[in-house]
Amino acid sequence: MVQILAEKSNHPFEWLDVTDPEPDELHQIARKYNLHESSVNDCLQPDHLPKYEIVGSEGDVFIIFRLHTSEVDSQADTVRELTDKISIFMKDDRIITIHKKEWPQVEQIKNEYLHSENCKSTRHILNEIVKTGLATYDIHAARLNREIELSETNMFLKNRKLSLLEGLYYLKRKVDVTRRILILTFEIVDKIDSEEGNTYTRDTRDLYVKLHNIYDSLFENTSHLLNIYFSLSSQRTNEIIRVLTIFSVFFMPLTFIVGVYGMNFEFMPELKMKFGYPGVMLLMAAITGGIYYWFKKRGWL
Incomplete structure (x- = not known):
C-alpha cells in the first residue's frame, strides 16, 4: 500500500510511505524515483541490520532502521522476531519510507509533527522517525527490567526449576539482540546529529545514549543472574x-x-x-x- 503523507504543494518536500510492497511493486517505485538497485535489494532482506550510507551520484541517503516490535513472544530471540525494519530513501526534496508491518508511529508523526513549524525539511522528518523509533526500545526496556526482577525473585525465594533457566536464556537473548541493534544504530544517530546546536537532533542523541546505557545495564544484570543461577545450583549440588x-x-x-x-x-x-x-x-x-x-x-x- 502506497500512501502520500506530504505533498510539495503543502510542504517543501514529498513524503511517500509504502507498506508491505510486493517485489514487482517495489521495483516499479524504484524505477519511478530512481532508487539505487543495491539499496532496493537491501529493502527485500527482512533480517538486514541497521546502516546509514550514501548511494548514487546524486548523494542519496539510504538508511535501514529497526524499531522494537510491539508484540514480543516469550521465546523470541532473533532480530526479525524482536524488531521491525524500516527502509528510508532520502533526498532534500523527498523521503520514502518502506516497511513490511504496520507502523503506528507514522500516524503520530503525521498528526503531531508534520504540520508543525519545526518540520521544515526531510532531515527533520528523518530525525523524528529515528526518535519515535528509539522510544519503542524504551518501552520494552521497562518490560525487560520487570522480567529480570521477577526472575531474581523466583531464583532467591522460590524453587529453581528448569523453566527458570529457560526463561533466563530467552531474556538474555532478547537483551543481547536488542543491544546489538542499538549499537549498529549509532551511525544513523551520529549522522543525523551532525550539526552543532541543533536541539532536536541533540534530543535524539540523548535518547540514544540513555537507551544504550539502559540496555548495557540490562545485559550486565541478565549475565549476573545467569552466573548466580549456576552458583546457586552448584551450591545446592554441593549441599x-x-x-x-x-x-x-x-x-x-x-x-x-x-x-x-x-x-x-x-x-x-x-x-x-x-x-x-x-x-x-x-x-x-x-x-x-x-x-x-x-x-x-x-x-x-
Whole structure:
C-alpha cells in the first residue's frame, strides 16, 4: 500500500510511505524515483541490520532502521522476531519510507509533527522517525527490567526449576539482540546529529545514549543472574553431596564390621560368645556416637 503523507504543494518536500510492497511493486517505485538497485535489494532482506550510507551520484541517503516490535513472544530471540525494519530513501526534496508491518508511529508523526513549524525539511522528518523509533526500545526496556526482577525473585525465594533457566536464556537473548541493534544504530544517530546546536537532533542523541546505557545495564544484570543461577545450583549440588557424604561416613565402619562377621570362616571365636551379638551392637552404637560427636565438634552438622 502506497500512501502520500506530504505533498510539495503543502510542504517543501514529498513524503511517500509504502507498506508491505510486493517485489514487482517495489521495483516499479524504484524505477519511478530512481532508487539505487543495491539499496532496493537491501529493502527485500527482512533480517538486514541497521546502516546509514550514501548511494548514487546524486548523494542519496539510504538508511535501514529497526524499531522494537510491539508484540514480543516469550521465546523470541532473533532480530526479525524482536524488531521491525524500516527502509528510508532520502533526498532534500523527498523521503520514502518502506516497511513490511504496520507502523503506528507514522500516524503520530503525521498528526503531531508534520504540520508543525519545526518540520521544515526531510532531515527533520528523518530525525523524528529515528526518535519515535528509539522510544519503542524504551518501552520494552521497562518490560525487560520487570522480567529480570521477577526472575531474581523466583531464583532467591522460590524453587529453581528448569523453566527458570529457560526463561533466563530467552531474556538474555532478547537483551543481547536488542543491544546489538542499538549499537549498529549509532551511525544513523551520529549522522543525523551532525550539526552543532541543533536541539532536536541533540534530543535524539540523548535518547540514544540513555537507551544504550539502559540496555548495557540490562545485559550486565541478565549475565549476573545467569552466573548466580549456576552458583546457586552448584551450591545446592554441593549441599546434597555433603549430606550423602555424611551418611556414607556413618555407615562405612558399620558396613566394615558387618562384613567382617559376615565371613563364613569356621574358627571365629566371637560367633560362639554369649554376649557377642549385643557387644557388636554396642560397638556399632559407640562408633556412630563418636562420629556424630566429631562432626558436631567441627561444625559439619
